[in-house]
Amino acid sequence: MVEKPFRNLMNKLVILDRDGVINEDSDNYIKSVDEWIPIPGSAEAIAQLSSAGYLVAVATNQSGIARNYFSLETLKAMHNKMEALVNAAGGHIDGIFFCPHGPDDRCQCRKPSPGLITQIEKHFGQSAEGAFIVGDSKRDLEAGLARGCTPILVRTGKGERTLAKGLDIENVIIVDDLQAAATYILTANQ
Template sequence: MPERSPMKIVILDRDGTINEGRDDYVKTADEWYPLAGALDAIARLHQAGWHVVVATNQSGLGRGLFDMATLNAMHLKMNEALARLGGRVDAVFFCPHAPEDGCECRKPRPGLFTQIGRRYGVELAGVPTVSGTLRHLQAGVAAGCQPHLVRTGHSADLDAAGLQELRAQVPGLVVHEDLAAFADTLLIGHHRKVGEPRSKPAGEAVARLADPL
């Protein structure tokens, strides 16, 4: 009997990777808007046999900005839009705590990733994880994942110097223009040069890498 193929799983950040982020937090389903091409990318991954899982800090819960019913409504909106494209997110793992709570699940700590590994019974070594924020990538690397940066969210305006700094902090980083470009890379099996970031004019401010969640 041949050995069963290992589970194909990819772990995505949410705000700034799948949907538009906000400095004042995404607080309602009406404020949840998908980024161009992101849901189609998830649908393509799902149809190719990948299990798509989301790991997201949602400290708006701990800060009292919204409740669980509202968070569920955001994810219902996402899942309904994905279903229309023939896609799905298998599960959303979230940290509900405020920064001062000192929990193990708030990224950049790897607790959410550890939970995902246990739930699916998989070793996370080499599992691709995708985000536009430093803390998600750090959490993924701490859990053994392969880090993929998308140039959306807080990294949308990242200049060459900022990218170099990020590469120094995240070993093995692979850079893509957006989630659609990442899906292309994963499904085709090689990194397309068009995914490399464009240099910005000298003196342009480096984007904030730490998300506010």
């Protein structure tokens, strides 16, 4: 589901998971604007990417909607807060895509299915092949890999747990946080 229109600046694309990558995560879900707390440096990292000409898309599972933990209006308010912080850091987010379904709904947009990535491709009118996907869980990376993305795992959020379970995906770039991911992306494409 697309929440916001995009500005097509260049063909470079970075896809970010939200909870655990941009903001603190919780096993009890992020249910309010007050609970949406940015990870230090994440807004600045997004600003660096957008300032360097990257299209920045957020792809996030939000089953809290299906579970009636929060409303679409609350989700929009959380995303407004996220965008305001990124804007204040001098950047912007080009599109926010979310799956509102629960794990038993059998939708095609809930990660690890690649539906959100497909939505991003259609929205921007370009393939995600070769784009970086940054996540804190195996399901984030699998969704991107299904569309040819380059996976980056952050240790924030559920990243350490993901590593402890054993990550059987080849060629995953592992970094401490979104700031380190942005640095890697910016230097990898010089």
